[in-house]
Amino acid sequence: xxxxxxxxxxxxxxxxxxxxxxxxxxxxxxxxxxxxxxxxxxxxxxxxxxxxxxxxxxxxxxxxxxxxxxxxxxxxxxxxxxxxxxxxxxxxxxxxxxxxxxxxxxxxxxxxxxxxxxxx
Numbered sequence: 511x512x513x514x515x516x517x518x519x520x521x522x523x524x525x526x527x528x529x530x531x532x533x534x535x536x537x538x539x540x541x542x543x544x545x546x547x548x549x550x551x552x553x554x555x556x557x558x559x560x561x562x563x564x565x566x567x568x569x570x571x572x573x574x575x576x577x578x579x580x581x582x583x584x585x586x587x588x589x590x591x592x593x594x595x596x597x598x599x600x601x602x603x604x605x606x607x608x609x610x611x612x613x614x615x616x617x618x619x620x621x622x623x624x625x626x627x628x629x630x
Contacts, residue, residue: 516532516548517531517532517533517536517541517544517545517548518530518531518532518545518548518549519531519532520552523625524625524628524629525560525628525629526560526561526562526625526628526629527552527556527559527560527561527562528562528564528621528625529549529552529561529562529563529564530564530566530567531545531563531564531565531567531568532567533567533568534567534568534569534570535568535569535570536568536570536571536572536575537570537571537572537575538572539574542572542574542575542578543578545575545578546578546581546582549561549578549582550582550585553582553585553586553589553591554589556591557589557590557591558589558590558591559586559589559591559592560591560592560628561586561591561592561593561594562593562594562595562596562621562624562625562628563579563593563594563595563596564595564596564597564621565595565596565597565598565599565602566596566597566621568598568599568602569599569601569602570602571602571605576605576606576609576611579595579611579615580611580614583614583615592616592628593615593616594615594616594617594618594624594627594628595615595616595617595618595624596617596618596619596620596621596623596624597619597620597621598617603617
């Protein structure tokens with residue numbers, strides 16, 4: 511059985527795990543579950559992780575994907591880590607505002623701004 515391609519591009523920058531999404535649309539239940547599992551493995555591999563999720567490639571995000579992000583945020587907090595989001599397009603950011611998730615997540619205009627906060 512062939513291993514599915516990763517939905518994530520993971521890089522390291524200044525002690526921070528920077529994750530970009532390979533998919534432009536994060537809508538399908540299976541994809542969201544796989545992304546959640548990949549992110550969970552990353553969080554579990556590094557206690558106190560500094561994690562930046564960069565959404566610059568993402569055009570569409572389902573409500574199930576938002577739920578996965580909430581669960582991920584909780585796990586990171588339990589492990590004394592830190593999560594920041596960046597480069598969220600205007601349409602997706604509106605969903606964050608409507609659901610008040612913009613108050614739950616630390617959202618930055620771009621990755622550089624988020625990295626500066628991590629390393630301040």
